[in-house]
Amino acid sequence: MVRWEPGAKVRLxxxxxxxxxxHGFEQTTTAQIAQSVGLTERTFFRHFSDKREVLFYGQELFLQAxxxxxxxxxxxxxTMAVVASALHAGTSLFPEERRPxxxxxxxxxxxxxxxxxxxTHKMSGLATTVAEALRQRGIPEPTATLAAESGGTVFRMAFAQWIRDGETRALADIATDLLAELHNLTAEELAPPA
Structure with missing residues (x-):
């Protein structure tokens, strides 16, 4: 019998x-994962419902941030200052040591x-959750959904940039820059189609 050791979830x-x-996601079994850290498959299932959850664990914390x-x-x-505050809080979950x-x-x-x-579903859920929170603050539609979807897009783009090889800026800084770019884009005068 394997002795209980602290930090099993993180090790798994x-x-x-x-x-x-x-070896590939499909080729790796839960038994192999558990055995690789000296635990049983049963211990694996105490922490995760399936092997996908290893990659998506913590979604509630992500949304709550x-x-x-x-x-x-x-x-x-x-409205967009509220979205910026949400982005700042969300990006704080990704410190430099988490980048690799x-x-x-x-x-x-x-x-x-x-x-x-x-x-993709996770990120869609983020926009839905943020839009609902904006509506609860009294922000009407379609503004709440437009702002939430824009914030989700900024986060996705910032995250993709943050994990690129050679990128050294903090995720929060990248998100701030992209939000400023979005602001500049939307501040441009809309010209009617010719």
């Missing part, structure tokens, strides 16, 4: 990611269409 996550990257950022914004803040893990995780996701679909 790290081992799973390494195995997925080396954005909601906390919305709550932290002053009650009279303009995030890069490897994205490589595994990009190699598997079902995982890509799950990631």
């Amino acid at each position: 996550q790290a081992a799973a990611l390494d195995l997925f990257a080396a 954005f909601l906390d950022g919305i709550d932290a914004a002053p009650s009279d803040a303009p 893990y995030s890069r490897l995780r994205q490589t595994v996701i990009d190699a598997n269409p079902a995982l890509e679909e799950r990631e």
Whole structure:
């Protein structure tokens, strides 16, 4: 019988990611993941419902960070300032030491269409959650949905840039730059079609 050791969830996550990257997501079993860190498959299932959850664990914390950022914004803040506050809070979950893990995780996701679909669904859920929180602040439609979808787009683009090889800026800084770019784009005068 394997003796209980602290940090099993983190060890399982790290081992799973390494195995997925080396052998492929579909080719890696939960038993292999558990055995690679000296645990049983039963222990694996105490922490994760299936091997996909290893890659997507913590989604509630991710969403909550954005909601906390919305709550932290002053009650009279303009809509996009509220979105900026949400982005700042969300990006705080990704410190520099997490960048190598995030890069490897994205490589595994990009190699598997079902995982890509799950990631897309996760980001869609983010926009839905943020839009609902904006509506609860009294921001009407379609403004709430436009702002939430824009914030989601900024986060996705910033994250993709953050995990690129050679990128050294903090995720929060990239998101801030992209949000400023979005502001500049929307501030341009719209010319009627010719």
